Amino acid sequence: MSQVMTGITRLTQQMPTQTRQRRFVLGPVVVLVVLAFFVLIAIGIVQSEVGAGGVLLGALLALLPVGPVVAAFLWIDRWEPEPPHLLLAAFVWGAGVAACIAIVLNSVAGILLDAELGAEEGGLITVAVVAPIVEEAVKGLFVVGMLVFKRREFDGITDGIVYAGITAAGFAFTENILYIGRTFDEDGSGAATLTVVILRCVFSPFAHPLFTAMTGIGAGIAAASRRGSGAWLAIPAGYVVAVLLHGLWNASGTLGGGTGFVGVYAVVMVPVFISLIVLSVWQRKREQRIVVEQLPGFARAGWIAPSEITLLSSLAGRRNWRAAVRRQSGRQVEQAVARYQAAVTEMAFLRARMARGSVGRLAQKWHQEALAELLSARLAAVGHPQALTVALRHGGPRGGRPPQNWTPPPPGPAPGQRQQYGPLPPGLPPQSWPYG
Template structure:
């Protein structure tokens, strides 16, 4: 048909595609500029050698943190480009923005309260509010523009964790670099980069992610809610909790002595960390139960094969399937199987989404189309024997 209704989507599709392509490019360019500015500021303050030492030292904890959030995200992995953009945002844009705000707050604090007191104002007041806000930007953009990427609380935790991991990575580079510039590697009388590494990289690598995960939980709850009130209050409540915990942590290190810091670490931070860890484990088990309950119905509807139910019901079964596909047909076939598994999970999670009626049916049809395309690709590669690439 050539009527007005049928031509309307055609007119808007190019613009939509242009925005979809343009936004990531602009985001990467902004992040690159911010990264260059941060590198210039770092070398100006502590020197290029110290920055290099900081990069090496900061890589270890961030690798552990990122690996942990990837492990959390195993049932329905989020798109790698989005995770990368979220990490880069935290490492470059969020860090530079927070640095400018915190430096301004410190300067104002020095003017109003006296020289030397501005840093305390910045650490206890400005830093928690500003840093948690800028780290949360990618989550709010996804919730607003691509809410379908959220299948539950776990997704909010993962995106928040990646943004905070990027932020902590850049921040650690500066702290480790400054410790090296001032005290070298350190010794018994003058703690240097080794002491800073133990404090930030061993004892508290999850500090920034822990704060932001509270916001991620709120965003995940909002994504699963139909009521507008909960959609607003859940992320806001997570932000308030993140700011409060962040401020308490900074105050214990800035105002309190060693005993205050230790008390906050063991009596507050460790219990909160364990509580979030238990929530993550519970959510993962809940996801597994949801998928296990949905698979027989999907097989009855002939969306998947009956023989695939057992393979898809556990992470171990899915891993064996991918390994078999790789062994018999190559990496491309294994990636196609992984894509198919992810589409099955999305379809299984559909019943948890707040949308109903025609919107739910449209989403189901879209997911079914993607599932069938992924399955067809996996079957094609398997039948062709794949392309072995190592």
């Protein structure tokens, strides 16, 4: 027990100082400001091509698919939701940085190829070859950056799909403004504009997210694999698949007329889209299995109460828990429970990655930080005793009936006393750590 208390003391000493906390706040703000600057540049470039009226109409219509697309990826990400500021950064990167770079590079390549090969052949190569290579590179760069610089937030394939999808949704938003606005400026009757809106916002709102998700899957495989150069080959492999799908999609609109587009849509895009849905659902079930397998060990270690295992083992149980707490005690207590649930999931995923050997030399540091957050989150929830009891008494996952042999968890240590925690589950982490 003395080792456990020593470990908790060390964790407390490692908590961020006010200076470090200011840096944690200032850093994301600076990044978002820079990304927003690129968004303004991208909008300025679009406006120079289509005019203010086209930009306004294009932006209004381009917003239509954004909500459903983003909501779909947030649904995939429900077991371990990614930090909102990172998801916002992903969308802004796609809408600003990626779109700005792609517009410039595609335009330059189009001018050079038109001069060299002629307008028809040069335009085809630009659309079917250059654009997919450039656009999938600038979109995928954010996903790879997350894997490199935010490795702890990147657990596997689900995170890769989510970050790729949100980034691509931002890119598609800006691109839709450009295409819709340009067609509006050139279209006298409005029929062509309506056709573009239907094709891009109704029939293919997931096109860009689907392409970039291939790079995200590659990054997710690399994140979940044992450290080594071989795992990182999944990223360029995913990028190549993304480029091929994107190139085939772009070429179908130019070659073969409407028949080519319909054929590629039905034979390639729809099956790939369905496969991505199946993969995402399978990954969600896999994440649930990881959490369920880890919870008994957490209870033996004293990190959670045994009676909480049932509530933490399913999304429905967690949702009912939070809803019951909100009705009984308000949103502040609900937020304490939500933070506690997220900390449990984070620890479960981390220990699963450690067991696979995919964390490396940062394992000890990350485990210390995750344990500190878990203990802190539970103490905050224990500070509101109803947060840990009301769900099982009012509308829990068994219709309000507590699990067999259930007893309410203790209300926490008395004033002036320390919280008691049992030994770690056997296996991970090594006994040399300050928690064994």
